[in-house]
Amino acid sequence: MIGTPKKTFQILKKYNFKFKKSFGQNFLIDNNILNRIVDGAQIDENTMVIEIGPGIGSLTEALAKKAKKVISFEIDTRLLPILEETLIDYNNIKIINEDILKVDVDAFIKSELADCDKVMVVANLPYYITTPILTHLLENTTLIDGYVVMMQKEVANRLNAKVGTKDYNSLTILLNYYTDVEYLFTVPKKVFVPAPNVESAVVRILTKKKKEFNVNEEKFFKFVRSCFSQRRKTLMNNLITFIGKDKKELLMNICLEVNIDPTRRSETLTINEFNNLHKKLLDSNIIN
Ligand code: SAM
Numbered sequence: 001m002i003g004t005p006k007k008t009f010q011i012l013k014k015y016n017f018k019f020k021k022s023f024g025q026n027f028l029i030d031n032n033i034l035n036r037i038v039d040g041a042q043i044d045e046n047t048m049v050i051e052i053g054p055g056i057g058s059l060t061e062a063l064a065k066k067a068k069k070v071i072s073f074e075i076d077t078r079l080l081p082i083l084e085e086t087l088i089d090y091n092n093i094k095i096i097n098e099d100i101l102k103v104d105v106d107a108f109i110k111s112e113l114a115d116c117d118k119v120m121v122v123a124n125l126p127y128y129i130t131t132p133i134l135t136h137l138l139e140n141t142t143l144i145d146g147y148v149v150m151m152q153k154e155v156a157n158r159l160n161a162k163v164g165t166k167d168y169n170s171l172t173i174l175l176n177y178y179t180d181v182e183y184l185f186t187v188p189k190k191v192f193v194p195a196p197n198v199e200s201a202v203v204r205i206l207t208k209k210k211k212e213f214n215v216n217e218e219k220f221f222k223f224v225r226s227c228f229s230q231r232r233k234t235l236m237n238n239l240i241t242f243i244g245k246d247k248k249e250l251l252m253n254i255c256l257e258v259n260i261d262p263t264r265r266s267e268t269l270t271i272n273e274f275n276n277l278h279k280k281l282l283d284s285n286i287i288n
Helices: 005-014 031-040 058-064 077-086 105-115 127-140 153-159 170-178 217-227 235-243 245-257 271-283
Strands: 047-052 069-073 093-096 118-124 146-152 179-187 200-207
Touching: 005 077, 031 058, 031 118, 031 146, 031 179, 031 200, 047 058, 047 105, 058 069, 058 118, 077 093, 105 127, 127 146, 127 153, 127 170, 127 217, 146 153, 146 179, 153 170, 153 179, 153 200, 170 179, 170 217, 170 271, 217 235, 217 271, 235 245, 245 271
Parallel strands: 047 069, 047 118, 069 093, 118 146
Antiparallel strands: 146 200, 179 200
């Protein structure tokens, strides 16, 4: 087992491995947590797992014991010879040396999926790009059935934040549109090497089989993000920045037509209110 303190330090020493902060490298050294992550993903022998950032392979190993295959994307070339050694006993693991943010995951799954009936993303995410990774995957493909991922606790709280709270933002809306989110458990700093500065959490994110409404997703999320671009400002002021000062009166009227007080802050708008407002702005040719 790779994910014990003893084995991890042995490997790090053997390869004289120095952690790269810029790659968000905090390796898990607690088998109990590793097993709880794998259990949370409800993997079976027909599941294909996509892992982001295998590190020295501790979670990869735990996943390979349950899944049909595990495909791990790792950006750090220095880890490749290490993974070759630590995962030598498994023939259902493929390591791909690529930046996950540059991978067309949809095309990739289509080419690899043939013999699997479920696709799960399971990862101890590199924290510096938690939001870009989730956004990239959710917007790029609907072929992933779910995600069981570790992230900063603070970001986990945003994923299923209630409307009107300080944690509620455009990421909450994105997740709410595509998925159902469940907070699984909190993870203390001490189970990582090196220990991160913040507490972590594992969440389960299941892709909705049927969305509540259909939109042009690229346009809708661009609009939602622009409404949150300056949190302290009202919805109206964010809209003006996005659309133009000369449209102020028109924007006021449109907000009122869809029953939204323009002096509200964006964090008080439900996803349906954002949808109504966006639709109305499109129909009125104020945005396109
Ligand atoms: N899975 C290992 C574990 O739990 O011990 C390592 C997790 S560590 C938090 C994050 C991993 O993601 C590191 O191995 C890092 O090199 C890798 N990584 C960072 N940025 C990446 C990217 N853009 N694409 C793929 N892997 C990345």
